[in-house]
Amino acid sequence: MSLAVGRINLVRGWPAPDLLPVHHLSAAAQRVLSDPSIYEPALQYGDDLGYRPLREALSDWLSTHYNVSRDPDRICISGGASQNIACILQSFTDPAYTRAIWMVAPCYHLACTIFRDAGFEGRIRGFSEDEEGIDLVELEEGIKKVDEQQQAVTSPKLFKDAGQYHKFYRHVVYVVPTSANPSGKTMSLRRRKDLVTLARKYDALVICDDVYDFLQWPLHGSAENLERPEMRLPRLCDIDLGMGQAPEDTRGFGYAVSNGSFSKIAGPGIRTGWLEGSKAFSFGLSQTGSTMSGGSPSQFCASILAELLQTGNLQTHLSKIIRPTLQRRHRLLMEAFHERLAPLGVECRESSLPNGTSYGGYFVWLTLPKDMPSRLVAEVALHKENLIVGNGAMFEVHGNNNGKHHNFNRHIRLTFAYVSEDELVEGVQRLRNVIQRIRHKPQQYVDQKLGLPDNLLETSK
Ligand SMILES: Cc1ncc(COP(=O)(O)O)c(C=O)c1O
Structure with missing residues (x-):
């Protein structure tokens, strides 16, 4: 299968250009x-x-x-x-x-x-x-x-x-x-x-x-x-x-x-x-x-x-533009998640508080199935599906010398604030493709040692 066209960046924690209050x-x-x-x-x-x-x-x-x-x-x-x-x-x-x-x-x-x-x-x-x-x-x-x-x-x-x-x-x-x-x-x-x-x-x-x-x-x-x-x-x-x-x-x-x-x-x-x-x-x-x-x-x-x-x-921009836009994007992402990722065993928190009725921020945090190391998922996503996702290891506490080490090698962070709504849904579909590819031939991707570029952190905020 050829590389999907057009890179989709779901790691970038930036506001989408249409969220910026330029006129104000x-x-x-x-x-x-x-x-x-x-x-x-x-x-x-x-x-x-x-x-x-x-x-x-x-x-x-x-x-x-x-x-x-x-x-x-x-x-x-x-x-x-x-x-x-x-x-x-x-x-x-x-x-x-x-x-x-x-x-x-x-x-x-x-x-x-x-x-x-x-x-x-x-x-x-x-x-x-x-x-x-x-x-x-x-x-x-x-x-x-x-x-x-x-x-x-x-x-x-x-x-x-x-x-x-x-x-x-x-x-x-x-x-x-x-x-x-x-x-x-x-x-x-x-x-x-x-x-x-x-x-x-x-x-x-x-x-x-x-x-x-x-x-x-x-x-x-x-x-x-x-x-x-x-x-x-x-x-x-x-x-x-x-x-x-x-x-x-x-x-x-x-x-x-x-x-x-x-x-x-x-x-x-x-x-x-x-x-x-x-x-x-x-x-x-x-x-x-x-x-x-x-x-x-x-x-x-x-x-x-x-x-x-x-x-x-600014208050009006927040209520009329930013919050409704983020709400819509989060909803779209979650609908795509339920349709395309949940059936593969991926989990995601629905609300900010347990049993809550609201959500917020820029990110969702996915838990991958046991057979899916997040680094491999991020590598295959980049090299085979032209998709950038935040692999869990990025969010470990670095510099922790002898404390308990918390490992996030089954987690992925996705940002819904930055890319367009179409890309958001397409990004979730590509992530589904990645999981299916790895399930189908896990060793093939491990052996390829695809790697991730060092500059990923810079844009991840
Ligand atoms: C929790 C948190 N703190 C700080 C920042 C950066 O804030 P600032 O742009 O005000 O330096 C970010 C950006 O993503 C963030 O998520």
Whole structure:
């Protein structure tokens, strides 16, 4: 059989071009650039905490959505979620003091490198995901074990000085509580509460990539509004705030932060996001050296985004375009899945929460039948069907030296946000062809040693 025509890329975690709010961005940019009272500050170095009108507009929007009190001083503008993780680590961890980074497995794979860059090579540890989001028992056992081992170590010489505005946490826990990348799971309310309690007990900072919170929809019915309670679960930073200041936390930094991003709702090239946490944390983050030197990241884009939020255009774009489009694409993918993959023994979670009525994010996470190693499936998909899929090994926690190793060699991540609807359905058909090919002549494909290109990671986000 000849190679299928036209490559279909189901690994790319980008928004489809028709999801980008181009006209709103263009109108907002025109307004910004025609008014000196806006463009002068927007084109200068920004305040360390970020462009004030955007912080105000974000606090209006976020406080209404999450039903919390409004406070722009809890918000610090960032250069996107990824860059912000790096800034958080610079200011609130010291590799000589912070004992480990804990990542739920499967993980958002590209975050591993950010932790490694910050000096945590060999101390990035995975813990299991469960039906409700995370296995807290396994996480606590792991933390206790590391703490016991470390107690024997004499006090290390730190690399950094926490100074007046920072503290160093003993552990960092990284999670995507809503519509996780790659599994699509949402963490239940009780797991959220218990995770914050655990973080307080072990002096851990929970970094929550809340980048998909506004990208949720019901499985049936209109996707315009995020009305259902299961789509409006509190962020961990709100739960932490609601618990009041812990007695040991004398300067009020708190134990959980929300790492938000405009990447998935206005375009990754916008390179702008925000952090919400305690006032002390938010201010401390703004005192990261690179921000103090360069001013707030993405100052100009922040001025455009402020317009988008103030006019309500971004909110309208989300309800009228982005959520309904993602809902339709997810539904199409699931219909194709039921028709073409489920009969071959492939499994997939239907809703974000167990027995839930909604889904969200960009991804579905497939479990392949026992005789189907995902790497082989990805290789045959690429070389014989011109289809790119995310093989499970990509989402293992890399850098985990002696912790439990979580293996995903029977999993595949598919993105439904990027390719056209026709390609989505065709992609599922090609995946079916791959499974049937391998079933028919498994050894033939193993012997061919087809391989995967190294640059797959770059576009996988
Ligand atoms: C969980 C998660 N965090 C962060 C990012 C990247 O965010 P940003 O573009 O804001 O750096 C992604 C992109 O896919 C993601 O899935």
